Amino acid sequence: MATLEIKSLGKTYPGNVVAAEGIDIAIEDGELVVLVGPSGCGKSTILRMIAGLETITTGDLFIAGKRVNDHEPGERDIAMVFQNYALYPHMTVRGNMAYGLRNEGQPKAEIERRIAEAARTLRLEDYLDRKPRQLSGGQRQRVAMGRAIVREPRIFLFDEPLSNLDAKLRTQLRAELKALHRRLGATFVYVTHDQVEAMSLADRIVLMNAGQVEQIGTPLDLYLRPASRFVADFIGSPNMNVFEGVLDGEARALTLSGGGSIRFADPLPAAPGARVALGIRPEHLHPGDEGPGRMELTVTFIEQLGADTVVHGTLGNGREPLAVRLDGVQMREAGASLPLICSPEHIHLFDADTGRRLN
C-alpha cells in the first residue's frame, strides 16, 4: 500500500520519439487509477517507467514518498500483469506464482500459504499443477494476477490485461478485478484503451492523448465536464455530437460550418462572434418541439440495441451528422424528421482551435 507520485515525467525513445512528456499524476494510497487513451498515446510507456522496465528520461517518480527513478523493477515493490500474460511456459501454475517469492528468499511455508490463499481468491485451486498451455485465456490471466498477488506488492500495475479475452469474459474479469481491489486495498494503476473499461473500473481516470495528459478526474467528471474536445469525443458511446461554427453577435445562435444553425434561449458563455465547437451527447437530446436548444434531425438510419435505440441522421437538411439515443425500442423511417431539444446544462462548448472547454 503506497502513494505514487509522478512529477513532470517524460520519455524519449531512441530516434527522438517522444512517447510521454510533462506527466504529473499524484495517486493516493489504495486508489484505482486508470490510464486511458487511444493506442500509441504513451500509456504503456508510463506504466513501464513506473515498473522500472523503461528508463526515465526526465522527471521523478516517487513510491511511498521515496524517489525510485534508479531502482530495479524488483526493488520497487510493484507487481505487473501483462496483456499477453507472460507466464513462464515451462513452469506449473504453482511454479509461476512461487518463482518471485523464491527469488525473494521467502520461507517455503510462507510461499505455500500465499499461493493457497491466492488460488482460493482466484478460483485456481484445481489448476495449480497445470502448465499455462493447459489453461484457457481467462484462467491464464487469473494466474498472472495470482503471480502478482502473492508478491503482496504495494502497487499493482496492469497493462491492458483483458484485451486478449472475449467480451463476456472481459466483463466478468473486470468485476473480479474490482472486487480484488476492494479486498486488497492496494494501489492499482490500470492501462486500457477501452473507455468502457476505464469508466467502470476507475476511481479516477487519467485520459491521455499524444504523450500528454488531457484530463484527470473521476469517471463522472470526465463524462459531465470534459476538459477538451478530445476528452468529450473519447468518453461516451455513441460519440458526442460536435458541431463547429461561428457564434452571432449575441452568442445566442451558432451558424454551423456544415450548414444550418442552432438557436439558444440564453447567450452561450463565449465571446460573441467566436469560432466554437459545440457538443451534445446523444443521450441528452430529447424529442420535443418547445424549449431551448431546438434542432431538427433528418433520419438516415437507426440502430436497435434493445434497451435503447440510436437514431442517426443529419442536422436539419444540412451535412452535419447528428445522433440521438432514445429509450426503448422505437421506430423511425429514413427521411423522417425528428424535432429535438437539449437543456443548457448538457451543452459543452469548446474553443474551435485549441479544443479547450469554454463553459
Place this chain on the structure above:
Amino acid sequence: MVENRPLLKLFTHAVLILGVLFLCFPVWMSLVASTHGPGALSKSPIPLWFGDQAWENYSQLIFGGMSEAGGVPVGMMMLNSLIMALGITIGKIAVSILAAYAIVYFRFPFRMGFFWMIFVTLMLPVEVRILPTFDVVTKLGLLNSYGGLIVPLIASATATFLFRQFFLTVPDELVEAARIDRAGPMRFFWDILLPLSRTNIAALFIILFIYGWNQYLWPLLVTTDESLYTVVMGIQRMVNSGEQLPVWHYIMGTAMLALIPPVIVVVAMQNLFVKGLVESEK
C-alpha cells in the same frame, strides 16, 4: 491427403521398402562380415548370412589389442571417440548458448561487431585454418591430449546463430516478468531461458555429437600417441595396414561398433526433440 487407391498404396510401399533395403544392405553386409573369419570376405561368393566367429571377433576387437591399428583395443578407441564427441558437443553448446545470451540480452559496446565476427567464422571451418590452429595447439602444449582434440573444435558460429534466432523469439514480456520477479541475469538464464531452449539443445546435441564422433582429420593431426586414437582413425588405419591384406572381418566389426553411440544418441534425443516439437510452449 486422404486417398484410397490400393494399387498406388502398394506401389509407394514397394518403393519405400526398396529404398530401406538399399540403405540397409551395406550395414547388413558389415554385420554379417564381422561374424566370419578372416578369409570369408576375400572369397566369392560373399557370405550373406551370419558366420560362427562373432564372439571371437568382437571380444578380440573390444578387449584385445589390434596390431593392425597400433595395438589398441577398439574399446579404448571408442572411449576416446566418446570423450572427444561429448567434449565437442557439450563445449559447443555451452559456449554458443552463452555467446548468444550475451549478444541478445546485453547492450555492450561493439555488440553487433562481435556478432558479425562470430558470424564470419562460419567461413573458417577446421580444414581451412588447420595449420595455424595446429601451430597454436602445439604452442599450448596440447598435442596428444583430450584438450587438443576438443578445444579447437568447440567454437561454433552455427550454434550461436541458432540460439540467437531462438532467443529473439522469446517474448520481451517474459524477460520483464522475470525482472519484476527479482530474477537477475544468471537466474533468468538458468531458470527460464535454459529450460525453454531444451528442444533446441536436444536437436543441436544430435547434430554436434555426430559431427564430433566423425572427426577424422583433426584427431589424425594432433595425436601420435596410440592410446588417444579415435575409432574413426582406427578403421582407417586397419584399412591401410601396409603390406598385409586388410582384416575385413575386424574392420566391419569396428564399423558396427562405431555405429552404436550415434544411434543411441539419435534415439534418446529424438524422443525429447519430438516431444518438444509437439508441445510448443511459447
